[in-house]
Amino acid sequence: MRDEHSVPGDSAAASDSAPGKLSIMNTPTWQQRAAELKPDGRAFIAGQRVASLSAATFAKHSPIDGRLLAHVADGQSPDIDMAVADARAAFTSGVWSARAPAARKRALQRFAELIRSHKEELALLETLDMGKPIGDSLKVDVPSTARSIEWYAEAIDKVYGEVAPTASSVLATITREPLGVVGAIVPWNFPLIMTAWKIGPILAAGNSLVLKPSEKSPLSALRLAEIAIEAGIPPGVFNVVPGYGHTAGKALALHMDVDAIGFTGSTATGKLVMQYAGQSNLKRVGLECGGKSANIVMADCPDLEAAATAAAFAIFFNQGEMCSAGSRLLVQRPIREAMLDRISAIAKRMMPGDPLDPSTRLGALVDETQMQRVLSYIDSGREQGARLHCGGDRVRQDSGGYYVEPTVFDDVSPQMKIAREEIFGPVLSTIPFDTIDEAIAIANSTEYGLAAAIWSRDINVAHKAARALRSGMVYVNCYDADDITVPFGGYKQSGIGRDKSLHAFEKYTELKTTWIEFG
Numbered sequence: 001m002r003d004e005h006s007v008p009g010d011s012a013a014a015s016d017s018a019p020g021k022l023s024i025m026n027t028p029t030w031q032q033r034a035a036e037l038k039p040d041g042r043a044f045i046a047g048q049r050v051a052s053l054s055a056a057t058f059a060k061h062s063p064i065d066g067r068l069l070a071h072v073a074d075g076q077s078p079d080i081d082m083a084v085a086d087a088r089a090a091f092t093s094g095v096w097s098a099r100a101p102a103a104r105k106r107a108l109q110r111f112a113e114l115i116r117s118h119k120e121e122l123a124l125l126e127t128l129d130m131g132k133p134i135g136d137s138l139k140v141d142v143p144s145t146a147r148s149i150e151w152y153a154e155a156i157d158k159v160y161g162e163v164a165p166t167a168s169s170v171l172a173t174i175t176r177e178p179l180g181v182v183g184a185i186v187p188w189n190f191p192l193i194m195t196a197w198k199i200g201p202i203l204a205a206g207n208s209l210v211l212k213p214s215e216k217s218p219l220s221a222l223r224l225a226e227i228a229i230e231a232g233i234p235p236g237v238f239n240v241v242p243g244y245g246h247t248a249g250k251a252l253a254l255h256m257d258v259d260a261i262g263f264t265g266s267t268a269t270g271k272l273v274m275q276y277a278g279q280s281n282l283k284r285v286g287l288e289c290g291g292k293s294a295n296i297v298m299a300d301c302p303d304l305e306a307a308a309t310a311a312a313f314a315i316f317f318n319q320g321e322m323c324s325a326g327s328r329l330l331v332q333r334p335i336r337e338a339m340l341d342r343i344s345a346i347a348k349r350m351m352p353g354d355p356l357d358p359s360t361r362l363g364a365l366v367d368e369t370q371m372q373r374v375l376s377y378i379d380s381g382r383e384q385g386a387r388l389h390c391g392g393d394r395v396r397q398d399s400g401g402y403y404v405e406p407t408v409f410d411d412v413s414p415q416m417k418i419a420r421e422e423i424f425g426p427v428l429s430t431i432p433f434d435t436i437d438e439a440i441a442i443a444n445s446t447e448y449g450l451a452a453a454i455w456s457r458d459i460n461v462a463h464k465a466a467r468a469l470r471s472g473m474v475y476v477n478c479y480d481a482d483d484i485t486v487p488f489g490g491y492k493q494s495g496i497g498r499d500k501s502l503h504a505f506e507k508y509t510e511l512k513t514t515w516i517e518f519g
């Protein structure tokens with residue numbers, strides 16, 4: 001999830017651009033900026049901000065301290081109908097879909113530049129909306145969003161079709177064409193980045209888009225759509241309808257005039273989206289779902305300190321609200337105590353703080369429901385006999401927000417709930433093992449298959465594990481290394497298809513064969 005060029009949690013660089021550190025020059029602090037920000041919660045359809053047709057809204061509060069951020073348009077089926085109709089009209093008109101690739105490329109490049117020039121505003125929206133530290137929003141989320149869009153812009157005029165090896169009296173070409181209207185449904189944990197992973201390839205391929213952001217974090221995506229217009233992406237091509245999953249999301253996934261859904265979210269919702277496709281027009285479905293990833297550390301790991309630091313960031317970065325989080329730490333017995341001591345020391349240095357303070361490394365969980373869910377998993381770990389090594393409690397209650405300590409369990413058995421279910425919070429389950437075969441068997445004993453890691457100095461062990469682990473991404477002597485150039489997605493119930501890289505075009509394009517016979 002992290003960009004290879006970023007260093008999450010490195011607050012020093014974030015502080016360089018942080019107004020809080022420059023107060024002697026009267027630059028406002030992030031808290032002051034937050035107090036002045038008035039986010040617009042209206043939908044964005046056909047190039048304009050609009051209220052929902054029913055005029056209904058829902059109140060969006062910040063998980064940082066419970067403050068009201070905006071009244072957000074509560075999109076329903078008629079709003080989705082309107083957005084899809086506008087997206088279809090834009091697609092059919094050819095204003096974007098038939099535009100020369102080089103012209104689409106220029107508009108998307110401008111879009112990426114504008115995202116960079118709105119970095120501070122977008123970062124602040126992201127932090128207020130879902131609670132992540134402002135330093136991470138500035139250093140990771142906004143730059144990674146711009147880079148994703150720029151990368152797909154640059155790819156537009158470098159992807160060629162094929163000519164089949166037929167008889168010389170025939171010409172058979174195989175070309176990729178846009179699908180038409182694509183619906184994207186995204187979660188709240190990386191609102192900007194998840195949106196960028198969809199809109200990059202969807203728009204680069206020439207489709208029109210209706211995006212349904214999470215009801216828990218709709219604000220940055222709405223702002224992105226406005227910026228897209230400024231960049232020259234025509235009205236109707238990129239629409240955003242906020243709303244709840246069971247209303248707006250369901251209406252989009254059931255829509256008869258939507259050609260595909262690019263979904264990121266939980267496995268349970270992914271299964272519903274597939275059903276909606278079957279109940280409606282058999283639209284194409286791409287799913288990026290949950291995970292319970294295993295991080296295997298052998299006793300001969302090349303650098304215990306590096307392995308412990310990576311293991312800590314693999315579960316505490318973004319408050320553990322990461323699909324690819326290394327939530328199961330499998331440690332070979334001889335190094336178990338040494339690993340746990342190092343991880344707990346890092347955990348203690350990462351206590352939650354005010355997300356608007358640039359030195360904060362762990363922020364708020366997205367809402368009270370998510371916090372209660374995380375706390376109930378901690379209770380279940382205790383009840384089922386796991387040993388609490390550190391953390392385990394709610395903190396900063398006086399703030400009015402939702403904060404949980406970085407938590408490490410030891411002596412977890414593979415059957416326990418905290419070893420099997422996705423917690424989506426800063427809770428690490430440590431499972432000791434003796435042999436690599438045992439570790440691989442435990443790692444694969446899950447319904448998920450998103451990511452996995454193996455730490456070993458022995459190339460034979462590392463290679464054997466990398467081959468045997470049933471996951472879309474396997475890291476060797478690292479965790480969560482990432483870049484837009486490589487595919488992201490999972491085996492088993494972690495999803496279908498891949499985001500990122502050129503492979504993402506497969507989700508959002510049709511393959512056409514044109515067979516020409518010569519006289």
Ligand code: NAD
Pocket residue numbers: 185186187188189190194212213214215243244245246248249250253264265266267268269270272273288289290291322323324422424450488489490494495
């Ligand atoms: P979620 O499934 O609750 O919601 C995801 C999106 O689906 C939201 O926009 C929501 O409104 C919408 N939705 C909910 N019910 C719907 C319905 N019936 N029909 C249509 N849409 C509906 O997930 P979440 O809590 O927002 O996000 C956390 C989950 O996302 C975790 O499981 C995490 O692992 C997963 N995730 C996966 C990836 C990946 O790339 N594999 C990335 C980020 C998050």
